[in-house]
Amino acid sequence: VSDRLVVVGGDAAGMSAASQARRLAPDLEIVAFERGNHVSYSACGEPYFVAGIVPTLERLVARRPAEFARRGIDVRLRSEVKEIDLDRRTVKVRDAAGGASAEWGFDHLMYATGSAPLRPTSIEGIDDPAILGLRTLDDAAALKQRVDGGRGRAVVVGGGYIGIEVAEALVARHWEVTMVTSGPHVLEKTLDPEIGDAACQAVRAYGVNLMTGALVERVERDGDRFRVAGADFAVEGDLVFIGLGTTPEVELAAAAGIPLGGTGAVAVDNYQRTSIEGVWAGGDCAEVSHRLTGRQVNIMLGTVANKTGRIAGTNIAGGGPTPFPGVLGTAITKIGEAEIARTGLTTIEARAAGYQPVTGLVMGTTTAGYWPGAAPMKVMLVADRASGRLLGGQIVGGAGAGKRIDVIAAAIWNGMTASELAWVDLAYAPPFGGVWDLVLIAARRAADDAG
Amino acid sequence: VSDRLVVVGGDAAGMSAASQARRLAPDLEIVAFERGNHVSYSACGEPYFVAGIVPTLERLVARRPAEFARRGIDVRLRSEVKEIDLDRRTVKVRDAAGGASAEWGFDHLMYATGSAPLRPTSIEGIDDPAILGLRTLDDAAALKQRVDGGRGRAVVVGGGYIGIEVAEALVARHWEVTMVTSGPHVLEKTLDPEIGDAACQAVRAYGVNLMTGALVERVERDGDRFRVAGADFAVEGDLVFIGLGTTPEVELAAAAGIPLGGTGAVAVDNYQRTSIEGVWAGGDCAEVSHRLTGRQVNIMLGTVANKTGRIAGTNIAGGGPTPFPGVLGTAITKIGEAEIARTGLTTIEARAAGYQPVTGLVMGTTTAGYWPGAAPMKVMLVADRASGRLLGGQIVGGAGAGKRIDVIAAAIWNGMTASELAWVDLAYAPPFGGVWDLVLIAARRAADDAG
Numbered sequence: 001v002s003d004r005l006v007v008v009g010g011d012a013a014g015m016s017a018a019s020q021a022r023r024l025a026p027d028l029e030i031v032a033f034e035r036g037n038h039v040s041y042s043a044c045g046e047p048y049f050v051a052g053i054v055p056t057l058e059r060l061v062a063r064r065p066a067e068f069a070r071r072g073i074d075v076r077l078r079s080e081v082k083e084i085d086l087d088r089r090t091v092k093v094r095d096a097a098g099g100a101s102a103e104w105g106f107d108h109l110m111y112a113t114g115s116a117p118l119r120p121t122s123i124e125g126i127d128d129p130a131i132l133g134l135r136t137l138d139d140a141a142a143l144k145q146r147v148d149g150g151r152g153r154a155v156v157v158g159g160g161y162i163g164i165e166v167a168e169a170l171v172a173r174h175w176e177v178t179m180v181t182s183g184p185h186v187l188e189k190t191l192d193p194e195i196g197d198a199a200c201q202a203v204r205a206y207g208v209n210l211m212t213g214a215l216v217e218r219v220e221r222d223g224d225r226f227r228v229a230g231a232d233f234a235v236e237g238d239l240v241f242i243g244l245g246t247t248p249e250v251e252l253a254a255a256a257g258i259p260l261g262g263t264g265a266v267a268v269d270n271y272q273r274t275s276i277e278g279v280w281a282g283g284d285c286a287e288v289s290h291r292l293t294g295r296q297v298n299i300m301l302g303t304v305a306n307k308t309g310r311i312a313g314t315n316i317a318g319g320g321p322t323p324f325p326g327v328l329g330t331a332i333t334k335i336g337e338a339e340i341a342r343t344g345l346t347t348i349e350a351r352a353a354g355y356q357p358v359t360g361l362v363m364g365t366t367t368a369g370y371w372p373g374a375a376p377m378k379v380m381l382v383a384d385r386a387s388g389r390l391l392g393g394q395i396v397g398g399a400g401a402g403k404r405i406d407v408i409a410a411a412i413w414n415g416m417t418a419s420e421l422a423w424v425d426l427a428y429a430p431p432f433g434g435v436w437d438l439v440l441i442a443a444r445r446a447a448d449d450a451g
Numbered sequence: 452v453s454d455r456l457v458v459v460g461g462d463a464a465g466m467s468a469a470s471q472a473r474r475l476a477p478d479l480e481i482v483a484f485e486r487g488n489h490v491s492y493s494a495c496g497e498p499y500f501v502a503g504i505v506p507t508l509e510r511l512v513a514r515r516p517a518e519f520a521r522r523g524i525d526v527r528l529r530s531e532v533k534e535i536d537l538d539r540r541t542v543k544v545r546d547a548a549g550g551a552s553a554e555w556g557f558d559h560l561m562y563a564t565g566s567a568p569l570r571p572t573s574i575e576g577i578d579d580p581a582i583l584g585l586r587t588l589d590d591a592a593a594l595k596q597r598v599d600g601g602r603g604r605a606v607v608v609g610g611g612y613i614g615i616e617v618a619e620a621l622v623a624r625h626w627e628v629t630m631v632t633s634g635p636h637v638l639e640k641t642l643d644p645e646i647g648d649a650a651c652q653a654v655r656a657y658g659v660n661l662m663t664g665a666l667v668e669r670v671e672r673d674g675d676r677f678r679v680a681g682a683d684f685a686v687e688g689d690l691v692f693i694g695l696g697t698t699p700e701v702e703l704a705a706a707a708g709i710p711l712g713g714t715g716a717v718a719v720d721n722y723q724r725t726s727i728e729g730v731w732a733g734g735d736c737a738e739v740s741h742r743l744t745g746r747q748v749n750i751m752l753g754t755v756a757n758k759t760g761r762i763a764g765t766n767i768a769g770g771g772p773t774p775f776p777g778v779l780g781t782a783i784t785k786i787g788e789a790e791i792a793r794t795g796l797t798t799i800e801a802r803a804a805g806y807q808p809v810t811g812l813v814m815g816t817t818t819a820g821y822w823p824g825a826a827p828m829k830v831m832l833v834a835d836r837a838s839g840r841l842l843g844g845q846i847v848g849g850a851g852a853g854k855r856i857d858v859i860a861a862a863i864w865n866g867m868t869a870s871e872l873a874w875v876d877l878a879y880a881p882p883f884g885g886v887w888d889l890v891l892i893a894a895r896r897a898a899d900d901a902g
Contacts, residue, residue: 012886045819045881059821291876302886303879325874332878341878368496370510403851406858406877406888413875414865423776424864425742426857427783427792428754430496435463435753437857 003028003107005316006091008081008252010034011041012302013283013309014112015063018073020313021108028317030073031104033093035080038137039065044302046140047162050147051169057137084109084256086276108278108316111253111266112309115246115284115300123157124218131219131226131240134162143241147173152238154178155228157216159186159203161333163243167208168335170241177208178235180228182215190331192346194361195394198378202338202396211235246300248285261287265298270323272312280316282308291326291413292344292391293353299329330409332402337375339402343409344392347382356385360418360446364438366398368430377401379442381408381418388417388450390443400432407439419447454479454558456767457542459532459703461485462492463753464734464760465563466514468723469524471764479768481524482555484544486531487587490516495753497591498613501598502620508588535560535707537727559729559767562704562717563760566697566735566751574608575669582670582677582691585613594692598624603689605629606679608667610637610654612784614694618659619786621692628659629686631679633666641782643797645812646845649829653789653847662686697751699736712738716749721774723763731767733759742777742864743795743842744804750780781860783853788826790853794860795843798833807836811869811897815889817851819881828852830893832859832869839868839901841894851883858890870898 005021007014010032018030032039040063048054065075078096085091091109094101117133119126132143143166151174156167159181170177181188185196186203203210211233219240220227226240248265258274258281261267266281268274270289274281283305287296304327311324330343350357360381365374375398382392393408395401411421421443428435456472458465461483469481483490489512496511505511516526529547536542542560545552568584570577583594594617602625607618610632621628632639636647637654654661662684670691671678677691699716709725709732712718717732719725721740725732734756738747755778762775781794801808811832816825826849833843844859846852862872872894879886 042819042821042881042886044879044886045821048822048881053823054821301879303876306886307874325871326876328876330876330878332880332883334880334882339883343876343878368493370493370496370505371499372504400851400854403854403878403883404857406855406875406890407861409876409878410858410861410865410872414861414867416865420776421861423758424857425754425777425779425781425794425860427781427794427854427860428495428752429783429785430493430499431785432783432790432854435493435495435757439857 004105005030005108005110006104006106007032007110007112008091009112009114010039010075011043011112011114011283012305013312014110015040015068016306016309017110017112017280017282017313017316018068020310021317022071022073024314024317024319032068032073032075033079033081034075034077036136036138037077039063039068039075039077041137042302043135046134046137047165047169049140050144050166051172057141060137081252084252084258086256086258086279108280110312110316111258111274111279111281111285112283113249113252113285115248117242118244118247119242120244123216125220126242128219128221130221131242133242134166135246146239147175151175153236154239154241155180155226155235155237156241156243157228158243158245159183159188160243160245161187161331164203164333164335166241166243167203168206171207175239178237179203179208179210180214180216180235181212184212186210187340190329190342190346191394192348192380195378195380195396198396199340202335202340205338206336246284248298248300250285253285261296263287263296263298267296271315271321272308272324273315280312282312288324289326291328297327299327301331328409328412330405332405334402337398338396339399340396341402341405342392342394343405344390344412345382346392350382350391355391357382357391358385358446358449360442360444360449362438362442362445364434364441366400367432368434371430375399377438379404379438381442381446383418383446383450385450388419388447390416390418390421404439417447418443418450422447455556456481456559456561457555457557458483458561458563459542460563460565461490461526462494462563462565462734463756464763465561466491466519467757467760468561468563468731468733468764468767469519470522471761472768473522473524475765475768475770483524483526484530484532485526485528487589488528489588490514490519490526490528492588493753494586497585497588498616498620500591501595501617502623508592511588532703535703535709537707537709537730559731561763561767562709562725562730562732562736563734564700564703564736566699568693569695569698570693571695574667576671577693579670579672581672582693584693585617586697597690598626602626604687605690605692606631606677606686606688607692607694608679609694609696610634610639611694611696612638612782615654615784615786617692617694618654619657622658626690629688630654630659630661631665631667631686632663635663637661638791641780641793641797642845643799643831646829646831646847649847650791653786653791656789657787697735699749699751701736704736712747714738714747714749718747722766722772723759723775724766731763733763739775740777742779748778750778752782779860779863781856783856785853788849789847790850791847792853792856793843793845794856795841795863796833797843801833801842806842808833808842809836809897809900811893811895811900813889813893813896815885815892817849818883819885822881826850828889830855830889832893832897834869834897834901836901839870839898841867841869841872855890868898869894869901873898
């Protein structure tokens with residue numbers, strides 16, 4: 001291959017695609033356009049920069065443009081692709097400095113624009129730029145600056161991963177934090193109530209004033225003072241952080257005529273191909289197939305972005321065709337010592353996908369019960385009643401609890417039933433759990449309820 | 452069922468069988484004979500009692516005879532089965548108090564005598580009862596008493612799990628510890644050198660003076676002073692602990708005519724049946740089938756004992772037939788902050804089983820590299836060159852490293868190839884690892900070398 005690959009968006013998916021394409025196709029010309037000031041950074045690490053745990057933003061940058069340049073990947077920062085012309089196979093790029101537009105032809109286009117924090121129009125006043133969000137390193141710098149600027153009361157709107165992680169950071173920085181979420185519990189879209197309620201306890205135990213079932217209708221500002229209000233509540237604060245999820249950045253694709261899927265993200269097949277020849281997509285802006293349901297979903301996680309980027313790179317370079325084997329939506333976070341993790345389908349998602357779910361819910365400890373520092377842990381498995389097949393898992397607990405989700409993910413990945421999982425030869429020693437790992441007991445419980 | 456089940460040996464396998472049989476067969480008469488002073492205790496917790504981490508031995512007892520009695524299981528402590536008569540279907544039991552022998556008939560017999568520390572006759576002086584080992588709670592009490600009795604120099608003979616855990620305990624109690632092992636590295640039978648060497652580093656980093664390649668030929672004692680010596684070395688100490696592995700307790704079975712297998716342990720099928728009608732076995736004293744090779748092995752771990760006991764109980768009670776799905780030999784331990792874990796076959800075992808192994812060895816950190824407290828971690832996977840199928844995994848690293856072995860175990864359990872494992876949707880957040888979990892990277896590396 002001696003064509004040109006143009007990458008639109010220089011974070012996980014885009015740069016993974018570029019790197020992998022470079023490995024497999026030494027002659028391919030690769031140019032990556034990034035409208036921001038950094039490429040290849042860890043957005044997931046941003047809350048920990050705000051918390052002061054990660055000392056500099058530079059630490060979150062995995063690779064700099066100069067490193068890519070050494071590998072023959074031309075990275076252009078502050079260069080925004082404003083238009084994609086699919087007929088002429090060109091992109092129009094404006095650099096921040098002059099605003100001049102340059103045109104670049106492409107043979108392959110990797111669309112990897114990511115996502116942006118949601119600012120729902122249903123909330124009056126939400127467009128106030130003084131309300132902070134978190135996506136780019138620049139966002140992180142702005143939030144950190146505000147947090148450093150003085151302590152006070154903070155209102156976190158939204159109880160998702162970012163909301164929880166930023167709330168943790170703010171508490172760590174001695175802010176008084178109120179979290180406001182419309183759902184019955186935090187992480188409402190990804191956890192069932194049994195684990196979601198335990199997650200709420202963890203959030204409260206860390207010192208966050210958590211308000212559930214609180215639908216925000218407006219954010220008012222009077223100088224430096226905010227007021228976040230709904231029908232029957234109002235919270236005042238010196239800082240408002242918005243963490244209501246993210247939306248795929250698809251405007252450019254839509255304007256160009258690259259088809260979107262039912263989720264609103266760019267439609268791709270399992271090879272990361274859009275329906276336009278030579279145009280590929282991956283990461284937050286694109287759909288992926290769910291391994292269990294086979295349906296197209298839009299799961300915006302760094303793991304998925306890296307994987308789909310790599311797959312795109314392989315296929316762009318002609319190293320394939322290699323299909324992406326799908327996602328389970330495995331995710332993990334923590335607040336204080338409490339770890340929260342999930343994979344697969346919740347009972348609600350399972351029902352929506354046509355299953356009749358049963359669950360196995362067990363409580364235990366992260367280590368042998370007699371081990372000092374044994375922390376409570378809850379494991380819940382979701383299985384299909386008819387077949388016993390595992391559909392999902394959720395965990396909350398102390399140190400060591402969360403990454404147990406990976407065993408459940410591996411089990412679901414392989415189509416195991418709950419009763420099969422119950423006998424897998426997992427590791428045991430008293431500092432690491434019980435002789436029957438809680439995952440095995442949950443599996444047995446789910447198996448009892450299934451079939 | 453209204454027959455009588457006699458259980459010989461009241462720890463993990465025996466009492467798991469009794470408990471499960473009771474659940475499924477309320478009318479079954481169940482009598483369990485245990486020659487020691489406790490049933491249903493955590494032998495794995497004993498080193499942590501010696502270390503002072505677990506304050507009392509009572510904490511290691513999961514269930515007392517009175518609790519079993521309430522569930523209709525008659526537990527007899529200090530009652531040693533001296534003879535099994537297969538023709539008359541009776542056991543002869545001697546209680547410690549009077550030495551009188553009583554005869555009990557059985558319809559079902561669960562043989563679960565466990566294992567005893569090895570004292571190889573090749574080591575002169577090894578039978579000295581002043582040389583301490585660890586199996587029963589009484590052994591743990593004796594070792595603790597000696598450790599409490601005064602600090603000094605200790606010599607740990609053997610670099611297996613028990614040796615490492617006792618060495619850790621002794622260092623924690625401010626003893627000066629020398630570990631002597633004949634192999635090139637600790638855990639020589641269960642780890643390949645790449646991970647075994649890292650385990651040695653961890654043992655040394657914790658303050659143990661580790662001597663590898665040192666074959667002990669004799670232990671001499673002069674009053675309270677010991678001298679542990681080989682052809683070209685001698686170590687003096689005030690305490691000698693022997694951790695040279697364990698041997699299945701099969702004398703009683705052999706004398707009765709219950710057939711042993713090629714490993715020297717009691718031969719059973721996948722239903723825990725010996726070839727004698729109504730006679731079952733499980734736990735350390737019995738063989739189990741290896742899930743990968745299908746061969747009978749003798750893996751003495753608490754997890755296996757609990758599982759095989761439960762299977763035996765199910766089948767004794769007529770709740771089956773339920774087969775035991777096999778073992779991978781998954782195991783974990785720690786020394787200080789370093790976690791060491793393994794599953795499946797080492798390259799040596801893989802070759803012995805007829806495979807041509809390739810490996811994927813990677814180094815990384817337990818968390819994102821920029822996370823404070825990121826600790827080094829090494830993951831090695833073993834795969835079959837021809838098929839790419841995963842055969843084994845080994846891990847050494849800081850907090851959070853060890854239980855990652857469970858994902859590898861689940862992958863091997865399901866017959867995955869290395870290249871399949873490389874894409875499994877594992878959880879990521881900066882406090883828990885890299886965006887590509889090190890297990891995935893190791894899988895990719897192994898896949899590159901296979902096929």
